Amino acid sequence: MSVSIGPALQLVIYEGAGSRRIDPVRRGELFRALLEKGYAVASVRGDVASVPAEATTLVLGQFEKELPGGWESRIQLRAIDGLGAAEVLDVVERFRAETEIPVPGKWKPWFPVIDYKRCTNCMQCLSFCLFDVYGVSKDGKIQVQNQTNCKTECPACSRVCPEVAILFPKYRHGPIHGGEVNADDLRRESMKVDISALLGGDIYSALRDRSAKAKSRFSKERDEDRALKERLNCLNKLQKEMDIPGEVLAALPSVDEIRARAEAAKVRAQNALAAAEAEELKI
Amino acid sequence: MMPEKCRILYCHCAYARVIPAEVKQEVLTKLAESDVSFDAVPDLCEMSARRDPKLKQVAESGDVQIVACYPRAVKWLFTAAGATLPEGVEILNMREQSAETVLHSILEVQS
Numbered sequence: 001m002s003v004s005i006g007p008a009l010q011l012v013i014y015e016g017a018g019s020r021r022i023d024p025v026r027r028g029e030l031f032r033a034l035l036e037k038g039y040a041v042a043s044v045r046g047d048v049a050s051v052p053a054e055a056t057t058l059v060l061g062q063f064e065k066e067l068p069g070g071w072e073s074r075i076q077l078r079a080i081d082g083l084g085a086a087e088v089l090d091v092v093e094r095f096r097a098e099t100e101i102p103v104p105g106k107w108k109p110w111f112p113v114i115d116y117k118r119c120t121n122c123m124q125c126l127s128f129c130l131f132d133v134y135g136v137s138k139d140g141k142i143q144v145q146n147q148t149n150c151k152t153e154c155p156a157c158s159r160v161c162p163e164v165a166i167l168f169p170k171y172r173h174g175p176i177h178g179g180e181v182n183a184d185d186l187r188r189e190s191m192k193v194d195i196s197a198l199l200g201g202d203i204y205s206a207l208r209d210r211s212a213k214a215k216s217r218f219s220k221e222r223d224e225d226r227a228l229k230e231r232l233n234c235l236n237k238l239q240k241e242m243d244i245p246g247e248v249l250a251a252l253p254s255v256d257e258i259r260a261r262a263e264a265a266k267v268r269a270q271n272a273l274a275a276a277e278a279e280e281l282k283i
Numbered sequence: 284m285m286p287e288k289c290r291i292l293y294c295h296c297a298y299a300r301v302i303p304a305e306v307k308q309e310v311l312t313k314l315a316e317s318d319v320s321f322d323a324v325p326d327l328c329e330m331s332a333r334r335d336p337k338l339k340q341v342a343e344s345g346d347v348q349i350v351a352c353y354p355r356a357v358k359w360l361f362t363a364a365g366a367t368l369p370e371g372v373e374i375l376n377m378r379e380q381s382a383e384t385v386l387h388s389i390l391e392v393q394s
Contacts, residue, residue, distance in 0.1 A: 008335060028315035031323055032308070035295040038325045040337070045320050055337070108298045109328035113359045144363060147332040169328055169356035170299040177301070177378070178356025 009101045011041045011092060014061035022062060026085075030060075033085035038104030039092060058095050060088060110170055111147035112157055118165035118181070121276065123269035125157045125166060130253075130261045133157070136268070140276035151248040159242045289392050291321035292341055294351035298326050302352060302377045309382035310350060319393050327351055331360040342366035348392055349374045350385060 011034055015021050022030070027043075034041045057075045071077065076095065080088050096103070112125070112133065121142055126134040134157075135145035158166035158176045164185060167178045175181040239249055252258060293314060296302045314321055322337075324330060330338055338361055341347050351357050354374040361368045373392070375385045 008330075008333070010337075024316035028312045031311055031315045035297055035311075035323055035325050038297060038329075040322070040324045040330075042322045043315070043320050045318065104325065105298065107329070109326055109332055111328070111332060113328075113331070113356065113363055115355060115359050116362065167356050167359060169352060169360065170296075170301050172301065174353075178353030178359075180355065 008055055008104065009039060009092075009096050009099070010055040010057045011039050012044050012057060012059045012061075013041060014044050014059045016044055017047050018064050020062040020064070029085045030080075030088055033089055034092065037089060037092075056099055056101060058092065060091070107148060108152055109147070110152040110154075110168065111150040112144050112155075113167045113169060113178075114142065114144060115165045115167060118163045120163055120165075122162065123273055124160050124162065126272065127262075127266040127269035128160045129157050129265060130258060132265075136272040136275075140272055140279055142272070151245070153245045154243075154248045156242045156244050156248075290341065290344055290347040291319060291389060291393075292347055292349045292351075293321055293323045294327040294349070295323060295325050296327075296352065296377075298329065306377045306380075306382045306385070310377060310385050313382070313386050314389070317390070317393075319389075327357065327360055331364040334364045338364045339366040342368050345369045345372070347372055348389060350377060350389065352376055352378045 013022065013027065013030060031041055031043075057072075059071075059075055059077045060080045061077070062081045063077065063079055078091050078095065080091065083091070119142065121140070123136075123142060126136070126142060131146075131149040131151065133144060133146050133150045135143050137143050155168045155171050155176050158164075158168060158171075164175055164181045166176070168176050169178050171177045175185045239246060253261070291314070293311065295307060295311065311323065314323075322341075324337075327338075341349075342361055343366075349357055349372065351374065353376055357374050358368055373388065375388055377385060
């Protein structure tokens, strides 16, 4: 799934010159209804010149017979006299469909955000993530490049960041949600990194090793149940310690695929670090 | 958009339930009922991922009050979208502050 990069629809509730005021309670209902459906809405009480024109704009209002001049061509007007929130929403939806603007709200925006004040560009996140969420800028800086590849509700990469520099603004707990980082947080986060280290260096190694052991046991003892139990225990432990949703673990690719992706990510991280070092030497 | 007064940007965080519903509803209702012009966006995270040019405009205008969540998150969401917020921009946090506190801060600046 990819985020639509095309122009978003900008709505304006206009109550400036040439229009009649909207009842405040109704105004509140309109805002709520439109925002819940994923539309950006600006309230404009000034003149036409104060209407934003940076995107395709639909202006909603109770207009006088003589409309004020000065509207830009890409700004469309719709009268909403006497319409309730649901009816206004219909007007907006029709306009959106006519202008072929994508339906908003199809994607839950869950992705990491880097706090560059804390980030040391160590590339651990790049080498950890199996889903190509991270990339490197031309000047060798870690970046979040593929937000929609991120697995909803999974904050695992923030757990391996030694500097607590990765945020998920919609996460439940601090400091990952963006709250200030204190000494206790740093200690707690480093303990979590240690826990993953205890599992064998990194969690993919752990998964791989556990899987190999389980396979070996399976071949020797033909004890399918025991092998499965081992693997489940490992996954449960990871899930609990790193707050990884069950669906994400369930959706992980095969062990061979994990190994290939992890290796590729590590190579990318190493190359990026080498390039950054070379750049520093030049300077 | 509002040359005469500080611009207000309100984030509804429409795709998650991390902001207490009663706080955002109260803030939005009071903003809508007031006489101030404001910009309401469904979700700053989504705009950041889309690198919405509006974020750059807001950052460049400088004189803005942002009503959203944790300031550290908001600041870096803007940066991720290629829009650096100037130092000193007031970011009100509906995850931690009460609706009353948020509204008081807005109305104080607007008046």
